[in-house]
Amino acid sequence: MASVYDRHVDLDQFMKGVKKRNHGQTEFIQAVQEVAQDIFEFIEDKEQYHTAQILRRIAEPDRIVSFRVCWEDDEHNIRVQRGWRVQNNNAIGPYKGGIRFHSSVNESVLKFLAFEQTFKNSLTGLPMGGGKGGSNFNPKGKSDSEVMRFCQSFMSELYRHIGPNTDVPAGDIGVGGREIGYMFGQYKRLTGRWEGVLTGKATEYGGSQMRPEATGYGAVYFLQNMLKHAGHDVEGKTAVISGSGNVATHAAEKIVQLGGKVLTLSDSGGFIHDPDGIDQEKIDWVKRLKNERRGRISEYADHFTGATYHDGKRPWDVTCDVALPCATQNELNEGEAKELVENGVIAVSEGANMPTTLDGVKVFHDAKIMYGPGKAANAGGVAVSGLEMSQNSERISWNQERLGDMLTELMADIHEKCVEYGDQGEGHVDYVKGANIAGFKKVADAMLAFGVV
Ligand SMILES: NC(=O)C1=CN([C@@H]2O[C@H](COP(=O)(O)OP(=O)(O)OC[C@H]3O[C@@H](n4cnc5c(N)ncnc54)[C@H](O)[C@@H]3O)[C@@H](O)[C@H]2O)C=CC1
Ligand SMILES: O=C(O)CCC(=O)C(=O)O
Secondary structure: OOOOOOOOOOHHHHHHHHHHHOOOOHHHHHHHHHHHHHHHHHHOOOHHHHHOOHHHHHOOOOEEEEEEEEEEOOOOOEEEEEEEEEEEEOOOOOEEEEEEEOOOOOHHHHHHHHHHHHHHHHHOOOOOOEEEEEEOOOOOOOOHHHHHHHHHHHHHHHHHHOEOOOEEEEOEOOEOHHHHHHHHHHHHHHHOOOOOOOOOOOHHHOOOOOHHHHHHHHHHHHHHHHHHHOOOOOOOOEEEEOOOOHHHHHHHHHHHHOOOEEEEEEEOOEEEEOOOOOOHHHHHHHHHHHHHHOOOOHHHHHHOOOOEEEEOOOHHHOOOOEEEOOOOOOOEOHHHHHHHHHOOOOEEEOOOOOOEOHHHHHHHHHHOOEEEOHHHHOOHHHHHHHHHHHHHHHOOOOOHHHHHHHHHHHHHHHHHHHHHHHEOOOOOEOHHHHHHHHHHHHHHHHHHHHOOO
């Protein structure tokens, strides 16, 4: 019988080992499973990757730092949270990936995100390894001063583990410009150094033009590339979008700019459906609602006539041409994927990380619709973060037009790589396979060059 140390352990044996070593970490196991099936097929006749146990090594984070984060709330209660940084793999560059503040954050969630990030960052073609961090701190309902005290406390430990050539965090769910500002200020205070240790900074202190827009715009550029490859266009298409944060609002904005019609947005409470279309003015209203007033999406239906709010529901039963899940992981399941397909969806582009369950992905795969997985479709954000790192080290700032062009080109390149490795013939592209293999190959070849480390 083969042991886990056999070079030619098969997919089932490999996954058995992953499940055993990461007991109960369902999100992490799901992310590895999605990649492993394609990689096993790719490396079948490539002895060097088997011998060097490359996938097994990528699926074992380089390190996980876990720490206590203590802070005082406005009523002078002492609160204790847990913080993490998962440094998954730095074969092709410094660890890079966002920080998430949300009550659902745990080690499994951050491990899945850091694992995915390793493949995504490789796909951008820029020198960035994969990492992710965060805390189970919930910023919802907290005052500005509470958020500031929490961010300062979080950075008081994290600063020891990061640096512009070591690990460069950025934002994610619950971490936007405000939180990045507080964390950057604390890093600077603790080290006495101004350096490009975080991306997603405001332009006044070293941030890059286009970073706030990059993930959402990038997901639409990826969609546009998929549609173009199949002879379609965004213009005139109806779009269902989930989420109402950074990624969702910018994805909506780009759909509108390209002549599409956005029908929905959502948050953890439910979704709004606006059959008249969510135009730029309405998107700006949602941005203010979420970033300034920090309110709920339900308020949209009170404000705009014709719109309806669907409490506790997700938007996937609304008929559309294209769908963009832009909220969180596992927010689109098998039944919802079937509903989208039955209602005629032709393409899905994931702004969020792993928003579709494995069963849902299978539905899209079997229906042969264009399906852009998050690690390819939402890579525009981290790509512009990579460009922010370049600008910081060169001590220059590029203008919006130049960065816009670079983002457009980067997303077209990522699409090309997916086609190169995922083309199934007869006009069909398996974008999951393409993204997995292209992302894997670069990291794997770098690891081979280093020997066993
Ligand atoms: N910000 C970035 O540059 C990037 C973000 N992503 C991914 O995009 C997704 C959204 O992130 P951001 O927009 O940055 O965060 P955000 O904090 O700006 O917005 C998150 C949105 O998701 C909603 N949400 C959270 N939990 C939910 C749930 N259980 N059900 C329904 N909605 C829920 C929130 O209400 C909010 O509208 C995440 O999966 C994130 O990992 C991916 C690449 C880069
Ligand atoms: O810009 C970054 O480094 C973070 C992006 C991120 O967290 C992601 O791509 O999921």
